[in-house]
Amino acid sequence: MNLDPNSPPATKPGGSLRMWKDFFRYSNIFGIDIADDCMFTEERIKTFKANQAKPNELIDFAKSFNLKFDIIIDDGVHLLGPTYITLVTLLDFLQPGGIYIIEDIWQEYREAWLDLLQHLSMAWPEAKEKYSTAWIDLRNMTKPWNESQNLLLFYKHDEKIDPTIF
Structure with missing residues (x-):
């Protein structure tokens, strides 16, 4: 897994997305990450692959929701x-x-x-x-x-x- 080197060993991708899902109980949560091993889908959470340094990938992500x-x-x-x-x-x-x-x-x-x-x-x-x-x-x-x-x-x-x- 591609984890932040400062994260505790038990950390798995999507922790903050799950926290926001719990906080915003009636919302859908969408995440972006560059790493393949951070992609997942759960109830009301979906991650997408995109690079923060590439505007075209961010635009494609955002436009996909209309x-x-x-x-x-x-x-x-x-x-x-x-x-x-x-x-x-x-x-x-x-x-x-x-x-x-x-x-x-x-x-x-x-x-x-x-x-x-x-x-x-x-x-x-x-x-x-x-x-x-x-x-x-x-x-x-x-x-x-x-x-x-x-x-x-x-x-x-x-x-x-x-x-x-x-």
Whole structure:
């Protein structure tokens, strides 16, 4: 199995997907992974093979459902480049009122993320009208503390809003 080397030995693929299935009791959960041995289907869970660094694979995945997603949670490779590619590729597949979360962002990437978001807002000016963003630092809220306890959250507005209110 292709497991995270930092995971406990008893960990098997899909643990976080199963947790989200339990949390969102009336939802279908779709996962993406690059490894063949992480593919599985269970009640209300289905995984798909795709590479986070390849936008065309992400687009094919998202288009296969012919719908917009309520929530997208990126718990992928945790590297800045592929995570940013996933964000800019899948953000438009979020339905109005939807939430996009990037989890486990290392503190050392904070400034780089803020720079990327600034670049994104300059390259895509209407993004400020469509989305609100929040950086959430969970380091003081979790035990044990570690450097990856940050979230980046995007909320897609139901309607066009005045971006200057944020």
